[in-house]
Amino acid sequence: MANARGFVAVNEEECKGCDLCVTACPVDVLHLAQHFNTHGYNPSEYDGDGCTGCGVCFYACPEPGALTVFKNWEESRHKYLNPNGEGVTSLTLKDPIKGLAVIEATGEIIALSNFLNLKFAE
Amino acid sequence: MSTKILSKSEGFYDVYDRRPGTDKDTTHYCPGCGHGILHKLIAEALTDFGVKDNAIIISPVGCSVFAYYYFSAGNLQAAHGRAPAVATGVKRSLPESIVISYQGDGDLAAIGGNEILHAANRGEAISVFFVNNAIYGMTGGQMAPTTLIGQKTTTTPYGRTVANEGYPIKMSEIIASLTAPVYVERVMMADTKSISNTRRAVRKAIKNQVEKKGFSFVEVLSTCPTGWKMTAPQAEEWIKTTLAQHFPLGVLKDISGDVEPLNLDHHLLPTDRIGKAINLPEADADQPKFVIPDTVNEEIKISGFGGQGVLSLGVWLSEFGMREGLNVSWIPSYGPEMRGGTAHCHVKLANRPIGSPLVVHPTILVATNRPSLEKFEKEVIPGGKIFWDNSLMDITPSRTDIIRYPVPATEIANQLGNTKTANVVMLGVITGVSEFLDENIVRRTLPQIFKKKHLLDINMQAFNKGLEVAASLKRIA
Numbered sequence: 330m331a332n333a334r335g336f337v338a339v340n341e342e343e344c345k346g347c348d349l350c351v352t353a354c355p356v357d358v359l360h361l362a363q364h365f366n367t368h369g370y371n372p373s374e375y376d377g378d379g380c381t382g383c384g385v386c387f388y389a390c391p392e393p394g395a396l397t398v399f400k401n402w403e404e405s406r407h408k409y410l411n412p413n414g415e416g417v418t419s420l421t422l423k424d425p426i427k428g429l430a431v432i433e434a435t436g437e438i439i440a441l442s443n444f445l446n447l448k449f450a451e
Numbered sequence: 452m453s454t455k456i457l458s459k460s461e462g463f464y465d466v467y468d469r470r471p472g473t474d475k476d477t478t479h480y481c482p483g484c485g486h487g488i489l490h491k492l493i494a495e496a497l498t499d500f501g502v503k504d505n506a507i508i509i510s511p512v513g514c515s516v517f518a519y520y521y522f523s524a525g526n527l528q529a530a531h532g533r534a535p536a537v538a539t540g541v542k543r544s545l546p547e548s549i550v551i552s553y554q555g556d557g558d559l560a561a562i563g564g565n566e567i568l569h570a571a572n573r574g575e576a577i578s579v580f581f582v583n584n585a586i587y588g589m590t591g592g593q594m595a596p597t598t599l600i601g602q603k604t605t606t607t608p609y610g611r612t613v614a615n616e617g618y619p620i621k622m623s624e625i626i627a628s629l630t631a632p633v634y635v636e637r638v639m640m641a642d643t644k645s646i647s648n649t650r651r652a653v654r655k656a657i658k659n660q661v662e663k664k665g666f667s668f669v670e671v672l673s674t675c676p677t678g679w680k681m682t683a684p685q686a687e688e689w690i691k692t693t694l695a696q697h698f699p700l701g702v703l704k705d706i707s708g709d710v711e712p713l714n715l716d717h718h719l720l721p722t723d724r725i726g727k728a729i730n731l732p733e734a735d736a737d738q739p740k741f742v743i744p745d746t747v748n749e750e751i752k753i754s755g756f757g758g759q760g761v762l763s764l765g766v767w768l769s770e771f772g773m774r775e776g777l778n779v780s781w782i783p784s785y786g787p788e789m790r791g792g793t794a795h796c797h798v799k800l801a802n803r804p805i806g807s808p809l810v811v812h813p814t815i816l817v818a819t820n821r822p823s824l825e826k827f828e829k830e831v832i833p834g835g836k837i838f839w840d841n842s843l844m845d846i847t848p849s850r851t852d853i854i855r856y857p858v859p860a861t862e863i864a865n866q867l868g869n870t871k872t873a874n875v876v877m878l879g880v881i882t883g884v885s886e887f888l889d890e891n892i893v894r895r896t897l898p899q900i901f902k903k904k905h906l907l908d909i910n911m912q913a914f915n916k917g918l919e920v921a922a923s924l925k926r927i928a
Contacts, residue, residue, distance in 0.1 A: 346482060347676070349483055349684065389643065390488070390491075391482075391483060391486070391490075397458040400455040
């Protein structure tokens with residue numbers, strides 16, 4: 330994950346399982362999960378490897394907050410901004426498979442839903 | 452290589468607080484609905500051009516009626532089909548704002564056909580996004596003017612026929628045939644390429660408005676998986692194979708590169724000319740100016756039977772406020788309560804600009820019949836004032852956290868010889884006990900308000916009586 334070309338994070342609870350991102354993905358690294366989210370949809374899932382960060386799924390997705398796409402992700406270059414907008418620490422992406430992407434900031438694990446609300450500094 | 456993050460646009464609210472229910476994170480659209488994609492493209496463009504805080508999105512009637520749940524921009528919701536007319540008013544009064552009329556095909560092509568044609572013909576400098584899915588989606592998939600020949604809908608179960616329903620209407624071609632529009636294009640949202648093409652068209656239509664080029668119209672062929680009874684990918688395929696064949700894609704008109712930026716300020720009327728236009732008397736320049744408190748923020752609800760003069764009382768209060776230099780608003784509430792129940796009006800008087808004219812939590816309630824007091828008493832803010840006509844009702848406010856002003860207005864008016872002056876008595880009491888109204892301004896303005904001069908005397912007497920009541924109420928307090 331250190332220097333992945335791309336990475337896609339799915340916010341399971343916002344995904345409606347419409348299948349459009351799966352159809353659109355040019356490298357076929359998205360699929361619909363077997364399990365249901367709380368709304369009763371099968372959410373989209375990232376295979377965990379092979380994303381190029383092209384952003385096609387992002388624009389195919391009708392739900393504003395369901396997908397977040399990172400292009401040229403380099404963990405060492407990123408500083409996570411805390412809610413006050415202050416840069417705190419660097420991040421490590423862990424286990425991006427099966428919609429369980431988590432971010433660790435100096436030992437503190439931040440869940441996926443928080444992850445999508447994070448603000449990043451260059 | 453720099454990292455690029457594609458995430459939820461700042462053009463959306465983080466949490467959709469306006470959406471009722473417990474789910475505040477997702478849109479109300481069906482899975483795979485094209486509205487979501489177009490929303491994203493518009494929100495992104497508004498953010499990228501730095502006009503998000505300056506944008507006003509007019510939502511239609513249709514599934515996108517709730518666009519105001521999502522866009523972090525100014526929002527207005529128009530009556531069915533009237534979004535271009537509302538957009539015209541907004542754009543003319545706020546020429547620097549970015550006004551977007553977002554409409555579906557039932558809204559724009561059917562009931563709003565007239566509005567869009569004339570807005571386009573006038574060349575209003577707005578951007579119109581026309582979401583065409585060949586169906587009435589919100590109401591369950593009935594035939595729209597854009598429904599294709601042979602297409603089955605709930606109201607054309609055997610398919611649309613030319614003999615019965617005519618041909619599908621091609622709005623973009625009609626708009627493009629007019630002289631004024633500067634940019635008309637039809638695009639679709641069916642695959643990666645076409646969505647990126649739509650993104651370009653959306654950005655161009657908004658950019659045109661930023662550059663004051665004139666009327667821009669983008670028709671977007673969009674999916675309705677639910678109405679078409681298909682999966683989302685099937686629906687996108689159907690757009691490509693069928694819908695786009697009947698509605699040819701492409702730029703139908705683009706003269707945006709050739710036109711000069713419009714001067715949009717000529718619609719704005721200088722303040723002094725507004726006064727002349729509506730016959731306002733000249734301001735009393737020589738009179739000493741009433742010093743209004745710094746923080747006037749009165750929200751007033753006046754309610755009673757139709758005929759008791761509650762709407763007039765509201766108009767007068769706003770008139771006095773205006774002469775004191777306050778911002779004011781007044782809206783009446785008619786409805787099934789017009790006969791018998793309560794008629795009421797909302798009045799706002801404030802130093803600061805007024806956003807919505809609706810009064811939800813009044814600082815002052817004037818109730819002149821029992822149903823009004825019962826209905827609105829609970830809405831008054833703690834510490835607010837309630838004026839009620841105690842000569843007409845046998846109840847008193849049950850709340851203890853408000854300031855009470857029982858006024859026998861109708862009784863006093865009857866003693867004066869004209870029941871209709873009860874609202875003027877009430878005006879006198881409000882003037883007497885309130886800090887935001889100047890007695891002298893009211894006195895000077897009243898003769899200009901009453902059209903029938905022979906009634907002026909009795910009304911002035913009623914006003915004086917009201918002031919007396921106010922003085923006695925103040926002594927008690």
